[in-house]
Structure formats: C-alpha cells, structure tokens
Amino acid sequence: MRSDLRLAAKTLDRRIDPGSLPFETTADLLEAPGVLGQARAMEAVRFGVSMEQRGYNLFVMGPSGIGKRSLVLRLLEERAAGLPVPRDWAYVFAFENExxxxxxxxxxxxxxxxxxxxxxxVEDLRVGIPAIFDSDEYRARAQDIEQSFHERREQAFAELRERAQKDGIALLQTPTGFAFAPLKNGEVLDPETFTKLPDEEKEKIQSKVSSLQDDLTKVIREIPKWRREAQAKLRELNRSLVRSTVSNLLDELKAKYAAMPTICSHLESVEKDALKNAESFRLPKEAESLPPGMLPPGVGSDAVESFLRRYRVNVVVNQSDANGCPVVFEENPTFSNLFGTVEHIAQMGALVTDFSLIRPGSLHKANGGYLAIDALRLLSHPFSWEGLKRALRGRQIRIEPLAEALGILSTVSLEPEPIPLDLKVILLGERTLYYLLHELDPEFSELFKVVVDFEEEVDRSEAIVVPYAQFLAEEARKSKLLPLDRGAVARVLEEGSRIAADAKKLSLRGRAMSDLLQEADFWARDASAKTISEAHVEKAIAEAEARSGRIRERLREEVLRGTLLVDSDGESVGQVNGLAVLEAGGVRIGHPNRITARVRFGSGKLVDIEREAKLGGPIHSKGVLILSGFLAGRYVPEEPLSLAATLVFEQSYGMVEGDSASCAELCALLSALAAVPIRQSLAITGSINQRGQVQAIGGVNEKVEAFFEVCRARTLSGNQGVIVPAANVDHLVLRRELLEKVEQGLFHLYAVRTVEEAIELLTGLPAGERGPDGRYPEESINGRVERKLLEFARRARALSAGEART
Structure with missing residues (x-):
C-alpha cells in the first residue's frame, strides 16, 4: 500500500495551544470586539444608508444564525443616533369630507x-358651553325670543278674531284646528238655528266666513315663517354665545401655533364648525328634565361627547422621546402591521368608525428612518410585498384595510389622507431568496439596489485569535455566562473550524457559537466550576451529538448486525465502500454504503440502476455518465466500447443525489473489469472527472467519522481507513478520538489526486502507465482493464462480421 499517500496525524491536528493565548480567562478581555470578517457587508450597509437617491434600499443576505440582523440593527442605530428626528404625524377630522x-x-x-x-x-367646550346654555341670562333671552313668537302669533289671531266679531262671526279653536261660526246677540248659532235663517242671510254669513277663512289661511301660513325667524334668532343667539367662548379658547391656540400654517388653518376650520353646530352643544329639551342615568342612548352627554370627538387629535407618530431617527424591526409584517388600519366599533348593530380609530403601521413609525423586515416573512403574508413596493414607488403611506380592499368587509369606512414616505427599507433573508426575487420580480432590482452579502467564515490565523476570543468574551457577558479559560477558548476555536468545515477558516455563525457557550456554561455550573474549561466545552459538544444521535446510532447498529451490508475487512471484486451524508433536522449524518459493479460483453451501455429506478438525482446521474467518458477516453481509444455494466448503491431505498460517490463507482467498475479484488478495509469518497482527476466533495468529516465508528465497533485492525480527495485535506477537522487512533496507527487517512492513486490503494496493485509502445503493463490495473475491453471489442467486431456474412 502506498504510504506516501497516507496523511500523518500531525497534518490533521487542528488544535490550538492554549498556552499561546495571551490571557487567563475571557474575563481579562474587556475590550469590545470589532466586527469579524464582515468588512464588505459593513461597507455595503454604510453605502446603502448614506445613498439618498431613490431605489437604494438594502437586501441583507446570508444564512440564518450568522448574526446579520443584530449587526445591521446595531449599525443602523449608531447612524440613526446622529440624524435629525423626523416629524410627528396626526390625523384630524376633515370638516369638508369626514x-x-x-x-x-x-x-x-x-x-x-x-x-x-x-x-x-374639548373639555372646556364640554363644560363651558352647556353652562352658558344653562345660565339665567341665556334662558331669559331665549324666553324673550320664544315669547316674542307667541305674542306675534296670538296678536295675529286676536286681530282676526276681533275683525270676525265685527262681522258677527266667532273664531273658535277646536281639537282639530280653527273654525268660524255665526253669532247672534253674542251667542254662537247652532247648526239647526242656522239652517232656519233666510237664504239671503245665510249667503251673506257664508260670504263673510269665506273671506275670514282666507285671512285665517294667510295667518296660519305665516306662523312657520315666524317660527323660522324665531329659530334663526335663537341660533344667532347660540352662535354669539358659542363664538365668544370658542374664539377666546382658540385665540390662545392660534397664538401658540402661529408658526404652523397648517395647524392654524385646522383651528380656523374647528372654529367655523363649532359655530355652525352650536346647537349640538346643548341637551335636547326631552333630556333636560331627566337625570343622566335615565337618558336614552344617543341622547344627552353621550351625544355631546360623540360630537366633540371631531375636535380631538389622533397622533399616529409621536417622536417626543426620540433621539435621532427611528430604527424599526417589524417582526410580523402583515399588511395591517405594515401600513396601519382603520378599526371599527359595533354601534347599534352596525360597524362604524371615525378618524380616531386610525392605527399606524410600522411604515409610519419608521418614516424618516429605517425599517428592517425579514424577507421570507414579508413574502409569506398576502399582499404585503406588493403593498410595500407600491409604497416605495409612490413614496407615500396609504392606509387601506385589507378586508375592504378584498371586498370581504362591507361597512362604512374611511379613506385617510396618505402620508409622504421617506425611509430606507432593509430586507434580511437567505441568498436563495435574493436570487429568486432578482430573477422573478422585475421591480425588485429597481427598489433594492444595494446587496449586503454576509460572510459565513473568516480566515483562521494568529491575528484573528484574540479578536475571536473577544467575540466569545462579549457573548459570555451578554448572556451572563461564566468566563472561559484559555483551554476552553482553544477548544471553541477548534470547533469553529469544524462548524465551518474548513481547517483554515473559523465559523461566523454566531447562533451556533452562542449555543455552544451556553451549553458549556450549563455543564460548568453543574460541576460547580468557577470558569468554563476545555472539558466543559468537550462535554457540551458530546452531549449535543448524543441528543441528535438516534438516527446515526441506528444506522451503525444495523451495519453491525449485518442488516445493512458493509464490510470493514476482506476483499471483493467489483465492490467498494462508498460514503454518504444524510441531513435530518439540521444534523448531518454520515454513513457507509456498499457500491457494486457488474460487467459483461455488450453494446457499450453503462446502466445506473438508481437512475433507471428513478431514485437517482440529476447530479448523481451526471457523475455516472462521466464514467462512460472516462472509459472511452482512457482505454482502447481506437475501438468501440463494447461492454454492458451496471452500477448500484446497495440497500438504498430513497433518493441518491450528488456526485461524491463517482470515484468509488469508477473503482468498483475498474475492479470488475480487471477481476481484481478491492480491500473492504478501506472506504472512499470523492467525485471524478473525465480525465480521472479526483475532485473535492462536501461532508468529508461526517463521512470519515462514520466509517471510523463502524470499524471501531468491530475492532480496529490497523488496516482500515478512508480515502479522501487531496483537495479536501484542508477541510478535515476530525474528532480528537479519531486523531488519536490515526496517531497510534490503528486507522488511516489517504489523500488522492487521481483515480490511479485511489485504485492502487484499494487493490494493492499498480495502476500502470502507457509505455513507449502505447500499452499498459500486463499485470497493472489499467493493463487488465484494457485487455478485457479489447476482448469485448474483438467479440463485437467478430459478431458484426458474422452478421454481415449472413
């Protein structure tokens, strides 16, 4: 086995010497940390908030848990503190159109x-004006007007009665009105006596009655006119009394707000309305004699209060306690929460509203400053996204209740005057969401021209250690945790590289690091320790893995029981241990898979069983198709590829995606063609290209540790190990227990750059290179493969020639 490809334990050691840290505990690090690794994002934020042209709103993108929200809000608040406080806004009754x-x-x-x-x-009006109407002076003057009306009416009837008597006619008042009757000797003639009068006399009396009837009609017609004149005098009396009170009160306000023309104009409208509706300040006559508790609904003080409400002010934006411009984060960006709403109240079986029930939204509160919104939540609420774009385009906030816009609610409502909008909107979301919006919504790029892209990692170097430790110290102080000693900080730094899956990087996922510190603090307090040590951090990591380890342990158990077939020793032709990663509930779980290949003479088709069964994803299928290109370009270049081969992930019952097993699949295929067994004590991961170069893959740490756990459970023999792409060496940040076994020679890691290096490790035979004669060595892997493919090609040629003869 090629020892030059084996990775030494010291190459894999990612530990930091605690003694190299210039502090005893994080309690010594009092200086606030700067922003780690986010220079580009910070500069983008500064540019976006400073750019005053339209459309330069911000989209802050990056994975969740990276701290983009807290950092952006902090930067906004720092800038907002030095900016002028925006204006207040209020809604008032519109007298020209309520x-x-x-x-x-x-x-x-x-x-x-x-x-x-x-x-x-309003309180002064409520108390002062009814008091005026209740005064003796007002009652006397009102009584004079009423008395004058009655006297005028009575005088008219008296004159008519006197004229009738001169003509021998009596004016009688009956329950149904007025009537005339003839007199004789001062007595009213009854109908029977009247009928006995001579016709000439009756006609004379009827003529007089008819004339008097016309005069009576004229008097009766004049009475409403006299009543209107009396009422006009009474209204004028009311106005004159109200005018003196209202004008005195408003003159003070006009003087106070003389520098605000719009306010003075509103006060003028208030004064005109109060004089116009002076009667509304007094109780109806039917209520004057009743105690307040006996007044019917809508009568009395309630009616007065309902009328006086129009003079109040509904403040929707109040900056009295503000220091700088506002910074608002809208947690729940529903349509109503963003744009405000008009509430309704039930009144006598109907829903009614007025200007005092207008409620502001977050756009009102952030106007003149900054509004931050989670982009996914914004898009998940109906009409919120479209409404926000409309507001930014029109630069005004228009309150339109969503139920009314949809026609769901049919009731009396309002159309509040829109408020000018001047603010920066900051959306926060994942990168995928930004790219989808940019692709699918043409207006997005016009309204959100500034992208703030947050880094997920920072380079791991000696210069970053102390700032990163300061960041940990600040997290501990914010969460009121125990201080970390040097060993704990070193261990957390190591785990930061593991979370970043890169030995040369440190993770900037603040939520993950904060969770680790809080759990380590729990175990430190549980042990009654004064500081968090390396052991507490280690325990926190182990316990977190244990809590989420059910699936991992179940898979390993099934391998050990033989339910899932994975060998960790012995040899087999066309069979190799591949490595895969599952993701479930935010946890990455590595596990080994057996991959097998079978070959025979055929038409040159390489069958991916996963794809044929519709269990292979497109990237996995692409990886298998690359194998055909490799075989065609590497072997028997002048002959057609005449094999039939099948490749499969054994015992996979779900989707298989990714190309990280393509190198393993190629090695299984070469083993089957060369009839050379593969060592089952090794597992391999890596993707392959058509030139046979092994390429980097993801999840390398989980894959290596998954095979190590199986081998350790079966007893480490010293021959077991994992082959990884050389491009992934910097990504190896392995658990210390595994590194100890590597150091002891009980487990091995190999880094390969080509499939030749991989197949030599797996088979123990040289891969072989073409000699001057253009051939591979006979007993090399490549020689055996090419010999087999050449044999297939000759059979295909012979078969083709035989078919041509027949």
Missing part, C-alpha cells in the same frame, strides 16, 4: 402637545 381624515405634520415632539391642547379645548 370620510377622508386629514393628515397633519408637526415638528418633532409637538403633535402630542397639540393633541393635549385640543383635549383641553
């Missing part, structure tokens, strides 16, 4: 003060 409430803008922190001033104004 279904379209008016939006008023205020200098920062003054909207709430104006609302309180208007509340005081």
């Amino acid at each position: 279904r379209r409430p008016k939006a008023l803008s205020f200098p920062p922190g003054t909207a709430q003060a104006f609302a309180e001033d208007m509340d005081h104004f």
Whole structure:
C-alpha cells in the first residue's frame, strides 16, 4: 500500500495551544470586539444608508444564525443616533369630507402637545358651553325670543278674531284646528238655528266666513315663517354665545401655533364648525328634565361627547422621546402591521368608525428612518410585498384595510389622507431568496439596489485569535455566562473550524457559537466550576451529538448486525465502500454504503440502476455518465466500447443525489473489469472527472467519522481507513478520538489526486502507465482493464462480421 499517500496525524491536528493565548480567562478581555470578517457587508450597509437617491434600499443576505440582523440593527442605530428626528404625524377630522381624515405634520415632539391642547379645548367646550346654555341670562333671552313668537302669533289671531266679531262671526279653536261660526246677540248659532235663517242671510254669513277663512289661511301660513325667524334668532343667539367662548379658547391656540400654517388653518376650520353646530352643544329639551342615568342612548352627554370627538387629535407618530431617527424591526409584517388600519366599533348593530380609530403601521413609525423586515416573512403574508413596493414607488403611506380592499368587509369606512414616505427599507433573508426575487420580480432590482452579502467564515490565523476570543468574551457577558479559560477558548476555536468545515477558516455563525457557550456554561455550573474549561466545552459538544444521535446510532447498529451490508475487512471484486451524508433536522449524518459493479460483453451501455429506478438525482446521474467518458477516453481509444455494466448503491431505498460517490463507482467498475479484488478495509469518497482527476466533495468529516465508528465497533485492525480527495485535506477537522487512533496507527487517512492513486490503494496493485509502445503493463490495473475491453471489442467486431456474412 502506498504510504506516501497516507496523511500523518500531525497534518490533521487542528488544535490550538492554549498556552499561546495571551490571557487567563475571557474575563481579562474587556475590550469590545470589532466586527469579524464582515468588512464588505459593513461597507455595503454604510453605502446603502448614506445613498439618498431613490431605489437604494438594502437586501441583507446570508444564512440564518450568522448574526446579520443584530449587526445591521446595531449599525443602523449608531447612524440613526446622529440624524435629525423626523416629524410627528396626526390625523384630524376633515370638516369638508369626514370620510377622508386629514393628515397633519408637526415638528418633532409637538403633535402630542397639540393633541393635549385640543383635549383641553374639548373639555372646556364640554363644560363651558352647556353652562352658558344653562345660565339665567341665556334662558331669559331665549324666553324673550320664544315669547316674542307667541305674542306675534296670538296678536295675529286676536286681530282676526276681533275683525270676525265685527262681522258677527266667532273664531273658535277646536281639537282639530280653527273654525268660524255665526253669532247672534253674542251667542254662537247652532247648526239647526242656522239652517232656519233666510237664504239671503245665510249667503251673506257664508260670504263673510269665506273671506275670514282666507285671512285665517294667510295667518296660519305665516306662523312657520315666524317660527323660522324665531329659530334663526335663537341660533344667532347660540352662535354669539358659542363664538365668544370658542374664539377666546382658540385665540390662545392660534397664538401658540402661529408658526404652523397648517395647524392654524385646522383651528380656523374647528372654529367655523363649532359655530355652525352650536346647537349640538346643548341637551335636547326631552333630556333636560331627566337625570343622566335615565337618558336614552344617543341622547344627552353621550351625544355631546360623540360630537366633540371631531375636535380631538389622533397622533399616529409621536417622536417626543426620540433621539435621532427611528430604527424599526417589524417582526410580523402583515399588511395591517405594515401600513396601519382603520378599526371599527359595533354601534347599534352596525360597524362604524371615525378618524380616531386610525392605527399606524410600522411604515409610519419608521418614516424618516429605517425599517428592517425579514424577507421570507414579508413574502409569506398576502399582499404585503406588493403593498410595500407600491409604497416605495409612490413614496407615500396609504392606509387601506385589507378586508375592504378584498371586498370581504362591507361597512362604512374611511379613506385617510396618505402620508409622504421617506425611509430606507432593509430586507434580511437567505441568498436563495435574493436570487429568486432578482430573477422573478422585475421591480425588485429597481427598489433594492444595494446587496449586503454576509460572510459565513473568516480566515483562521494568529491575528484573528484574540479578536475571536473577544467575540466569545462579549457573548459570555451578554448572556451572563461564566468566563472561559484559555483551554476552553482553544477548544471553541477548534470547533469553529469544524462548524465551518474548513481547517483554515473559523465559523461566523454566531447562533451556533452562542449555543455552544451556553451549553458549556450549563455543564460548568453543574460541576460547580468557577470558569468554563476545555472539558466543559468537550462535554457540551458530546452531549449535543448524543441528543441528535438516534438516527446515526441506528444506522451503525444495523451495519453491525449485518442488516445493512458493509464490510470493514476482506476483499471483493467489483465492490467498494462508498460514503454518504444524510441531513435530518439540521444534523448531518454520515454513513457507509456498499457500491457494486457488474460487467459483461455488450453494446457499450453503462446502466445506473438508481437512475433507471428513478431514485437517482440529476447530479448523481451526471457523475455516472462521466464514467462512460472516462472509459472511452482512457482505454482502447481506437475501438468501440463494447461492454454492458451496471452500477448500484446497495440497500438504498430513497433518493441518491450528488456526485461524491463517482470515484468509488469508477473503482468498483475498474475492479470488475480487471477481476481484481478491492480491500473492504478501506472506504472512499470523492467525485471524478473525465480525465480521472479526483475532485473535492462536501461532508468529508461526517463521512470519515462514520466509517471510523463502524470499524471501531468491530475492532480496529490497523488496516482500515478512508480515502479522501487531496483537495479536501484542508477541510478535515476530525474528532480528537479519531486523531488519536490515526496517531497510534490503528486507522488511516489517504489523500488522492487521481483515480490511479485511489485504485492502487484499494487493490494493492499498480495502476500502470502507457509505455513507449502505447500499452499498459500486463499485470497493472489499467493493463487488465484494457485487455478485457479489447476482448469485448474483438467479440463485437467478430459478431458484426458474422452478421454481415449472413
């Protein structure tokens, strides 16, 4: 076996010497850490938030758990603290169209003060104006107007009655109205007596009654006019009394807000409306004699309060406590949470609303600053994405209840005046989501021109060790954890490389590192330790693996019981141990698989059984098809490929995807063609190209450890090991127990660059190179393969010639 391909234990050792760390515990690291490895992302954020042109909103992309949200919010808050506070906004009653409430803008922190001033104004009106209407002076003047009306009416009837009496006619008032009757000697004639009068006299009386009836009609017609004149005088009296109160109260507010023309204009409208509706401030006559508890619904103080509500102010954006511009993260970006809504209340069996029930959304709260939203959550809520794009294009916030937009709710609603929008939107999401939006939504690239791409790893170097330790110290302080000693920090750094799956990198997945620190802290406190040590970190790692290890242990158990056929010693032709990785619940699980190949004379077809059974994914199928190209280019180049071969993952009952087994499949195929057995004490992983070069694959650590666990459970013989691509050596960050066995010579790792190196390790025979005569050595692997393929080609030629003769 080629020892030059074996990896030495020191080559695989990724440990950091705790003694090289310039501190005793992380409690000594008081300096706040800088941002690790995110220079590009930070610069993109600074550019995006500083760019004032339209469309320069930000999309922050990177995997979850990397800390992009906390870092971006921190940068935004730092910048926001130095920016001016945006204006306040409030909705008020629109007197010209009450279904379209008016939006008023205020200098920062003054909207709430104006609302309180208007509340005081309303309270003053509520108390002051009814008191005026309840005063003796008002009652006397109102009584004079009413008395004047009654006197005028009575005088008209008295004059008519007097004129009728002169003509011998009496004016009588009956339950049904007024009537005329003839008089004789001051007495009213009864109908019987009247009928006995001479016809000439009756006609004379009827003529007089008819004339008087016309006069009565004129008087009766004048009475409503006199009533209207009296009511007009009463209204004018009411206005004059209300005007003095309202004007005095509003003059103070106008003086206070003289520098705000829109506010003064609103106050003018309030004054006009109050004078126009002066009658609304007094109780109806039917309520004046009843105690408040006996008033019917909608009558009395409730009605007055309902009317006075129009003068109040609904503050939707209040910046009175703000320091700088706002930074808002919307956790639940529903349509209503983003754009606000108009609430309704039940009133006498109907849903009604007014401007005071307008509720702001996160766009209102973040206006003038920054709004951050999780992109996936935004897209998962109906109409939120389209609504956000519409708001950014139109640069205004329009409150439109979603139920009404869809026609679900049919009731009286409002159309609040839109508010101008000026803010930066920051979407946070996975890279895949960014690329899908960029591809499928033409408007996306116009509205989100700045991409902030977060790194997942940082280069592992001596210069990064202390900053990374400062990062760990800060995480421990934020979560109130015990300090880490030097050994614990060194172990966490090692695990950082393992999470990154790269010995030359450290993971920047803050959530994973924070979880590790918290679990190590738990075990340290459980042992009553004062600091977190290397042993506590090791235990946290082991316990986390144990908790998620059911599938892994079950697969290993089935291998050991012989249910899943995987050999770890002996030899077999056309059979090799491949390695695969499963992902379940965020856990990567490596496990060995037997791969077999069978060959015979045929038409040159290489059958991938997984693909034929529709269990092979496209990448796996591509890897198998590459094998045909390798065989055709490597062997008997002047002859047609005349074999029939089958390849299969034994005992696979689900989808097989990826090309990481293509090198193993090629070795099994070469073994079957050369009739040379493969050592089952070795497993192999790696992808192959048509030139026979072995290429890097993913999940190398899990694959190596999976075969090691099987071999260890069956007893390590010293001949077992795993063959990996040389391109993956830097990705090996293996568990210490495995490294100890490598150091003891009980388990081996080999790095190969070509299939020739791999097949020599697996078979113990040289692969062979073409000599000056163009042939491979007879007993080499390549020589045996080419001899077999040449034999197939001759049989095919002979068969073709025989068919041609017949």
